[in-house]
Amino acid sequence: xxxxxxxxxxxxxxxxxxxxxxxxxxxxxxxxxxxxxxxxxxxxxxxxxxxxxxxxxxxxxxxxxxxxxxxxxxxxxxxxxxxxxxxxxxxxxxxxxxxxxxxxxxx
Amino acid sequence: xxxxxxxxxxxxxxxxxxxxxxxxxxxxxxxxxxxxxxxxxxxxxxxxxxxxxxxxxxxxxxxxxxxxxxxxxxxxxxxxxxxxxxxxxxxxxxxxxxxxxxxxxxxxxxxxxxxxxxxxxxxxxxxxxxxxxxxxxxxxxxxxxxxxxxxxxxxxxxxxxxxxxxxxxxxxxxxxxxxxxxxxxxxxxxxxxxxxxxxxxxxxxxxxxxxxxxxxxxxxxxxxxxxxxxxxxxxxxxxxxxxxxxxxxxxxxxxxxxxxxxxxxxxxxxxxxxxxxxxxxxxxxxxxxxxxxxxxxxxxxxxxxxxxxxxxxxxxxxxxxxxxxxxxxxxxxxxxxxxxxxxxxxxxxxxxxxxxxxxxxxxxxxxxxxxxxxxxxxxxxxxxxxxxxxxxxxxxxxxxxxxxxxxxxxxxxxxxxxxxxxxxxxxxxxxxxxxxxxxxxxxxxxxxxxxxxxxxxxxxxxxxxxxxxxxxxxxxxxxxxxxxxxxxxxxxxxxxxxxxxxxxxxxxxxxxxxxxxxxxxxxxxxxxxxxxxxxxxxxxxxxxxx
Numbered sequence: 001x002x003x004x005x006x007x008x009x010x011x012x013x014x015x016x017x018x019x020x021x022x023x024x025x026x027x028x029x030x031x032x033x034x035x036x037x038x039x040x041x042x043x044x045x046x047x048x049x050x051x052x053x054x055x056x057x058x059x060x061x062x063x064x065x066x067x068x069x070x071x072x073x074x075x076x077x078x079x080x081x082x083x084x085x086x087x088x089x090x091x092x093x094x095x096x097x098x099x100x101x102x103x104x105x106x107x
Numbered sequence: 108x109x110x111x112x113x114x115x116x117x118x119x120x121x122x123x124x125x126x127x128x129x130x131x132x133x134x135x136x137x138x139x140x141x142x143x144x145x146x147x148x149x150x151x152x153x154x155x156x157x158x159x160x161x162x163x164x165x166x167x168x169x170x171x172x173x174x175x176x177x178x179x180x181x182x183x184x185x186x187x188x189x190x191x192x193x194x195x196x197x198x199x200x201x202x203x204x205x206x207x208x209x210x211x212x213x214x215x216x217x218x219x220x221x222x223x224x225x226x227x228x229x230x231x232x233x234x235x236x237x238x239x240x241x242x243x244x245x246x247x248x249x250x251x252x253x254x255x256x257x258x259x260x261x262x263x264x265x266x267x268x269x270x271x272x273x274x275x276x277x278x279x280x281x282x283x284x285x286x287x288x289x290x291x292x293x294x295x296x297x298x299x300x301x302x303x304x305x306x307x308x309x310x311x312x313x314x315x316x317x318x319x320x321x322x323x324x325x326x327x328x329x330x331x332x333x334x335x336x337x338x339x340x341x342x343x344x345x346x347x348x349x350x351x352x353x354x355x356x357x358x359x360x361x362x363x364x365x366x367x368x369x370x371x372x373x374x375x376x377x378x379x380x381x382x383x384x385x386x387x388x389x390x391x392x393x394x395x396x397x398x399x400x401x402x403x404x405x406x407x408x409x410x411x412x413x414x415x416x417x418x419x420x421x422x423x424x425x426x427x428x429x430x431x432x433x434x435x436x437x438x439x440x441x442x443x444x445x446x447x448x449x450x451x452x453x454x455x456x457x458x459x460x461x462x463x464x465x466x467x468x469x470x471x472x473x474x475x476x477x478x479x480x481x482x483x484x485x486x487x488x489x490x491x492x493x494x495x496x497x498x499x500x501x502x503x504x505x506x507x508x509x510x511x512x513x514x515x516x517x518x519x520x521x522x523x524x525x526x527x528x529x530x531x532x533x534x535x536x537x538x539x540x541x542x543x544x545x546x547x548x549x550x551x552x553x554x555x556x557x558x559x560x561x562x563x564x565x566x567x568x569x570x571x572x573x574x575x576x577x578x579x580x581x582x583x584x585x586x587x588x589x590x591x592x593x594x595x596x597x598x599x600x601x602x603x604x605x606x607x608x609x610x611x612x613x614x615x616x617x618x619x620x621x622x623x624x625x626x627x628x629x630x631x632x633x634x635x636x637x638x639x640x641x642x643x644x645x646x647x648x649x650x651x652x653x
Contacts, residue, residue: 030598032598033478033479036478062598062599063598063599065592065596065638066475066477066478066523066525066592067477067478069477069523069566070477070478070517070521070522070523071521073517073523073566073568073569074517074518074521076569077517077518077570078518088601089600089601089602092601092602092603093601093602096544096546096547096563096602097525097544097563097565097566098542098543098544098563098564098565098566098571099544099565099566099569101565102565102569102571
């Protein structure tokens with residue numbers, strides 16, 4: 001079952017897909033100050049079932065700033081977080097912020 | 108900073124209470140001039156309408172009275188033959204019997220008697236000298252007048268009418284001489300009149316709803332008044348003249364009550380009262396709307412003032428939080444730039460600091476709290492103060508970041524901070540650097556620029572404890588640039604694109620540190636960036652010794 005939140009600002013849309021002991025949160029578009037609230041809401045709903053693992057699918061995330069990273073860092077306090085298929089932009093921002101290990105960035 | 112907020116909140120509260128405090132509203136009984144004008148206009152209109160209604164009613168009453176009186180005249184005219192016809196017929200009968208009065212008696216007797224048309228009738232010779240016959244008894248005191256009237260008829264044929272109004276026996280007297288028989292006898296008759304002119308109003312007759320005065324003659328005068336059924340006729344009267352023999356009957360009448368009807372006569376004050384009430388109502392509505400509008404305007408004014416204050420507060424806070432331009436010791440040239448983000452209402456979380464440790468070493472730092480808003484600013488202020496405290500305790504950069512890390516928990520606050528701090532030593536022309544998730548420092552020297560590549564720990568707030576340090580050379584005259592992501596982060600690119608652009612631009616700068624920063628910020632600072640941008644440049648100055 002997939003729930004999609006398309007009420008976000010035109011800049012981004014988010015999807016939450018529960019699975020077996022893990023939840024996948026996808027972010028498509030730009031995660032910035034305008035859209036970070038919707039991102040946080042999607043992550044909060046993903047964490048409602050207290051899953052063991054939270055996977056961020058960020059292949060189509062064209063932009064993420066420190067506010068988006070803060071959402072990821074907060075999530076890492078509540079579940080084991082990993083990033084799947086990061087876009088280049090996201091990969092570099094996570095690496096340069098020293099968060100590669102904290103956020104489970106793939107090699 | 109909290110006192111600034113408190114002061115603002117008190118001021119805002121005072122402003123709001125002014126708007127809603129009833130004691131300071133204008134008295135509820137003072138009305139605006141606009142309301143008075145509206146009410147006056149409405150009352151004026153009401154007055155005009157009421158006056159018009161009264162006029163129309165008046166006009167109708169007069170018209171209807173005239174019609175009624177004319178009708179009365181017609182009725183009266185129709186009744187006259189009931190007097191003239193018996194007389195002329197009697198004259199003809201008497202003429203036919205050639206002086207004999209038997210026919211006369213027989214015919215006219217039926218018209219004479221109490222409650223009949225005539226009270227008395229007589230037959231006279233044409234020359235008026237002899238009475239030939241008599242039916243009934245004449246009214247007392249009329250003997251002399253009878254002779255006069257008969258004589259008058261003998262020279263003036265037709266119906267002659269006179270009224271004997273003196274004394275208690277008032278009568279109408281008739282003398283008829285046939286115009287077609289010049290030698291025929293004259294018929295005399297009398298009709299009773301009420302003993303006094305004033306009679307009671309009657310019902311069931313055409314005159315019932317009129318007050319009238321009946322005169323014999325063409326003019327209304329007290330000496331010719333036959334009957335009147337009222338004590339006064341008032342100002343609105345109408346009259347009609349009906350020919351009666353050689354005389355006329357004049358009726359002057361006034362209405363008994365309203366001829367046009369109760370509604371018509373009441374209309375003027377109905378209009379006046381209803382209109383007056385409506386006018387006052389309109390005035391009340393106008394006043395209320397006016398007051399509401401003024402209250403709304405006052406509220407808008409208050410809201411606008413609140414908004415201005417909030418913006419003022421934000422600006423003041425922002426000013427308070429903008430890191431003051433740092434100064435370095437004599438051996439260190441320092442310059443800085445702080446470019447606030449586009450959205451002025453939101454305070455940012457960037458800072459930089461330069462703190463002299465001793466005569467040879469200086470501490471330099473830059474930091475960036477994630478997000479915006481007042482809490483980003485307050486977190487930044489706390490971290491900055493804590494850092495200054497740790498610096499004064501003599502901690503090295505790595506240990507300092509560890510300590511700082513214990514002060515912020517991203518899980519609680521939803522914020523983290525990237526920090527880069529270093530200690531510059533002029534004895535060795537080196538610097539020791541530690542970084543918690545911050546962008547790498549840039550060293551610009553002799554037309555080249557390169558980023559420091561060293562270990563970068565996680566940002567402050569993520570719970571990391573260990574931060575490694577790195578030593579690097581900082582030659583005299585080289586410029587060390589620390590900056591926040593506003594300088595290099597753009598949509599549609601990766602961070603490396605921005606870093607490359609900065610490196611390219613910086614390598615081509617020259618001059619003082621301040622001039623270098625001017626060149627860089629003018630090239631790279633963008634109007635579209637919502638994030639704050641902080642840039643700090645430091646340079647070990649060449650000694651005189653080279």
